[in-house]
Amino acid sequence: MxxxxxxxxxxxxxxxxxxxxxxxxxxxxxxxxxxxxxxxxxxxxxxxxxxxxxxxxxxxxxxxxxxxxxxxxxxxxxxxxxxxxxxxxxxxxxxxxxxxxxxxxxxxxxxxxxxxxxxxRRHCSRLPFRAEEIPAAVTQRLCEAARAEGAQLLFPSAWHVRSVLELVRDAEGREALDPDLRGETARWARTEPSGGAEPADGIPAEAFGPRPRSGAASVRDFAVGRSTHGRGWAAFEENPHLALLGTASDLPADWLRAGQALERVLLRATTDGLVASVTSQPLEWEELRWAVRDPVSAMAQVQMVLRLGYGPAGHPSPRRxxxxxxxxx
Known part of the structure; x- marks a missing residue:
């Protein structure tokens, strides 16, 4: 006691x-x-x-x-x-x-x-970021935040970033062909603008962000082919700053540690003036998840893909x- x-x-x-x-x-x-x-x-x-x-x-x-x-x-x-x-x-x-x-x-x-x-202040931003480098001192603090929680944060090379983006697109294509998966997403992602009594969970339409007109967007499209009133198009960054968050093993305790590390990294990023979005789409398919891992790194299990940079803050999502x-x- x-x-x-x-x-x-x-x-x-x-x-x-x-x-x-x-x-x-x-x-x-x-x-x-x-x-x-x-x-x-x-x-x-x-x-x-x-x-x-x-x-x-x-x-x-x-x-x-x-x-x-x-x-x-x-x-x-x-x-x-x-x-x-x-x-x-x-x-x-x-x-x-x-x-x-x-x-x-x-x-x-x-x-x-x-x-x-x-x-x-931390909100997931699915908006375009500026083409601006992240200082090494900032990325070092983010890596230290992950290590403090028993996880690893890795900033992959440009060629592996392209590979991860291709895996994101592959996962999007698989989701588009899976009606059960689309239905589950539609349950939590609302395409109509908020008004009146807003639900206390799920993703509001205002937080979807625009559709990518150009660039290499790694954000999840919560509309999943559905029409969304007033949702526009935008050019995303050509070379997004992606980071992989991972752990040594892949058991429930590791997932809890990875979740703590993820939030500590996001809070550290927010404190340092960055905005972020996360995607787990390629990690949700067993046959794709292994390929997200950077083969030249010591990271055994990738738990989340982060997109970091400088830009506008995202729209807040409701809370229970x-x-x-x-x-x-």
């Missing part, structure tokens, strides 16, 4: 920060349970919000929940609370992904605390209220 457990209001604020994390199709597949007597906050997978066609192994679900866990740790550190995390603490309960012991008597992690302002995802016992 912690010496100074948090009260419910403090935990509610931490969970609100956690739910600002990105997730596949913004399905927000997480639930939290706070045990007041012990000061332990539990993170559960919400399997009803899984994507059985897009993410049958629930790798993406774990990444999203890992990203939420990272946000929670950042917010806790900024509030001056220590957080001790145990991943997959109960082998008999596959839905229990992590336990976080919170204590306001011990100091928080200063390196995480400095990322807290970026939590609300904390009351829907937090249970206090």
């Amino acid at each position: 912690t010496a100074h457990p948090l009260d419910t209001n403090a935990v509610t604020a931490l969970v609100a920060a956690a739910t600002a994390a990105p997730s596949l199709h913004n399905a927000q597949p997480w639930r939290f349970r706070f045990l007041r007597r012990s000061g332990v906050l539990r993170l559960y997978a919400d399997l009803e919000r899984g994507l059985p066609r897009t993410d049958p192994e629930r790798r993406g679900l774990h990444l999203g929940c890992g990203a939420a866990l990272c946000n929670l740790r950042v917010a806790a550190a900024a509030a001056g609370h220590a957080a001790v995390v145990r991943l997959l603490p109960d082998p008999a309960d596959a839905e229990l992904l992590a336990e976080v012991e919170l204590d306001r008597a011990a100091p928080g992690d200063a390196s995480l605390a400095q990322l807290q302002p970026a939590i609300r 209220p904390v009351t829907d995802v937090l249970e206090v016992l």
Whole structure:
């Protein structure tokens, strides 16, 4: 039991920060349970919000929940609370992904605390970026952020970037021919502009970004062939800055670590003035995923492809209220 457990209001604020994390199709597949007597906050997978066609192994679900866990740790550190995390603490309960012991008597992690302002500013940008190089000092900080979470961030060479872009297009073609996959995407991606009572999850039409008129776009087209009112066309960057996020192995604990690393990298990027988008399309097909890996690197398992650069911030996607995802016992 912690010496100074948090009260419910403090935990509610931490969970609100956690739910600002990105997730596949913004399905927000997480639930939290706070045990007041012990000061332990539990993170559960919400399997009803899984994507059985897009993410049958629930790798993406774990990444999203890992990203939420990272946000929670950042917010806790900024509030001056220590957080001790145990991943997959109960082998008999596959839905229990992590336990976080919170204590306001011990100091928080200063390196995480400095990322807290970026939590609300971070949005996936599916807009064109400027043709501007990212300084080496910035990419080094991004790589260090991934390493701090037990993952690796790699900026592949130009020829491998082209290979990854071809795999993205291959995955798009496969999705276009799969009615079940298109239907699952359509469930979470709304083509009509927001108005009135907006849903608290999914991708709003305003966040789709324009269709690429030219350039090498690696962003996912959530319209999937459907018409979208007012959606225009734009020229994307010819040579996008892609990065591969990966881990040494490919088990659920690795997916949770990769999710924490992904969010820490995105928060670091936001802090340094970058914008980003992510794509998992070629990673969702077993026969394509192996080819995403850079053969000259030591990265064993690619977990996410990131596009980084300088440009306009993306449109925010909605979030479920904390009351829907937090249970206090």
